[in-house]
Each structure stands twice: as structure tokens, then as C-alpha cells.
Amino acid sequence: MDPKAFAFLAAGIGVGLSVIGAGIGIGKLAAAALEAAGRQPEATGKLQTMMIISAALIEGVALIAEIFSLLFVIL
């Protein structure tokens, strides 16, 4: 197989794996936040802020992985 094909394959697999990771992370985060909001509805505003920050951090890691995958294809 052409080495370029391997690069595409690696990028595809890499993106898929990072998306799985981010999906699990954000899913768990949202579940926990919703549960907490259900128990204590008055803390919803505070929870939302904290949830968005954590989501951004989780997403950041996944996006870094995706950028590297993009670089595999471009370079």
C-alpha cells in the first residue's frame, strides 16, 4: 500500500479514537452535572459554569488530537 494511504488511515483512526474519548468524557460530565442539578436545582447556574469549563478542557485535549491527525494528512 502507498505510504500516503497509511497516513490517511492513521488520521482517520486517530480522529475516531479521540472522538470516542471526548464523547465518553463529556457524556460522563453531563450525566454528573444533570444529576447534581436534579438534586440541587438552586445550584444549576454554578454547575453550568463549571460544566462548560470542564467540557472545554476535555474538548481541548480531543481537538489537539484532531489537529495532529490533520497534520498527518497535510504533511
Next chain:
Amino acid sequence: MANTTNLDNTQLQQNHQINEHATHSTDTTAHSDNQAHAEEGNVMIKILSEHLLDHNSYDFYGVFHFDLPIIFYDNGFHFYANKKAMEAEGTFKEIHHEFVKADTGNPPQLNLSITSLVMFQWIAMLLLFFGFWTAAKKYKKNPEKAPSGLQNLIETLAIYVRDEIVRPNVTSESLANRLTPYFISLFFFILTMNLMGLIPGGHSPTGNLAVTAGLAITAYFVINGSSILHQGFGHWIKEFTGGAPWGIWFIMIPIEILSMFTKPFALTVRLFANMTAGHAVILSLVGLIFLLQTLVVVPIVTGFTLFIYSLELLVAFIQAYVFTMLTAVFVGLAQGHGEHSTEHH
């Protein structure tokens, strides 16, 4: 693309063998078909790069087009009105989309050209300047009147940034008051740049690593500078130990120094990737119509594009919020650690 071409070729050869009457002409037509396919792929990549990358000219869907000035620093400044003027002058030339010196083939020491993304940043600055100026004029005219229109929009967002982002995170009140203008400008600047990419013919400068890196570098100086100014240089150095016992300093100090640089790096990549990803998804979806060349996919693609577009609108706000929020959190952390450790000692 290369794979499909190979596949077409093998099919073609099989057809050739089966159909002995296959003439030379069919072969050539098939070949040109392949070429057309490859060219379409290139056109898609060209459109993608036109929307996502930086250029020395601005093109509004072929309706109008203008060149932007090129400025180089190479042992003295070189100014050119556009690319043609640069090539006519002869000191520099363009090879493979890169500007190099005609005699040595090296790139210029500094490329300070006013590119399309710089232009869009300036447009964002002008929009913000006039927006805030009109709002400020209204406050001066009748300070007692309830805000309305643009003034209302700006006041709502500015107060949100102050009360929900800066004050809860930057615990010291005097520092929070001093940094609020920075955070408000940061939020509005990023938001305007994000939204610009969603207007037809617009580009979002935040979809470029250089722009987001610039924003993150200023954030880096604000985070460390505010810590040094507010708590003193000695305290800032002490931060690196993280308030841990001296036995684990050899782990703590490298980690703290590393985290000082990973914070702005994460800010850079997050904003860049979020903005680029949205544009790339929309353009790939639209590109499907032209690659598959059927009208069947149009309603599906339009629906998906509309969905992604509204998602983009949401992301534009969220990313401006997240960038500002995280900078505020980091400023707060740079303060908080110190206060915490002084309380204990």
C-alpha cells in the same frame, strides 16, 4: 481520490479485455473523465483553502476582487501595492505560494503583509470601536435613561462578563476592576471575529493559528503579569513550588513551569480548532453535492448544513465565553495559590 482513480483504471482495463471492440477513443474519454474527477477534488481543496487560509487578496465570490498590500522587512522595509507590483519590481518573487528573494531564494526576514485576515481583524476592531463609541455617547447624553438598542446589547454582555466571568474568578476586587476592561475587549473581539466567518464573504480570523496564538500570548502576559504586579515577584517565584513540601519540589517545579506554557497553548489550539472544524464541516458537506453530482443529496446536505451553521453560531458565542472564562480562571489561579499558602504558613 488516488484510490478511486486506480479503481477506475483497473475496471477500465477489465472492460477493455472483455470488450475487444473497445477502441482508442473510449479509452481517452474515460481518461479525461478521471482527470475531470481529480480536478473537481482540487477545486474543492482550493475552495476550502480560500475560506480557511490567509491570502494577499480578497475575493467576494468572483463578484469583486482586490489585492492587498505586501510589506516585507529584509534589511529595510519593502512596500508593494500588490503581488503584481512586487513581481514587477523583481527583488522578491512567488514560488509555490511562498515569497522568496529572487537572487538567493531565501524567504524575507519578516513578512508583515496586510493579508485578508489582518483586514478582517481591522474590520472587527472598527466595528467594536464604533459600536462602543455610540454606546458611550448615549451614556454621556442621558445617563439616567434606560439603555436601548445597541447600547442595551453591549451593556448586557459587558455586565455579564464582569459579574459572571471576572469577579467570581479573580478574587481580589481591585485586580478584578483593573482587569475587567481587558476581559471585556477580549470577549467582544473574539466574538466579533468568530461571527465574521458566518457572514457570506467573511472569514473568521480566529480560524488561524497565528491570530489565536497572539491572543493567547497576551493572555499569558496578563496571567503572569497580574500575578507579579499584584503579589510581588518573590511570590510569583514561590508559586512554582505549588505550596508543596520541599521533598517533591523536583517534580513540582518542572510541572508548574510546564503548565505555565501549556495553558496558553491549550487556549490557542481550542479556539483555532473549534473555528476551523466548523468551517471545514460546512464546506465538506456542501462539497458533497459537487462530488456526487446528484440532486438527491441536496435536501439532506442543506438540512445538515443548516444544522451545523446554527451549531457554529452557538460555538462562536461559547468559544468567546470559554476563552475569556479560562483566562479569568488562570488569572484567579495565579493569585489564589499564593493566598492559600500564605494562610497556612
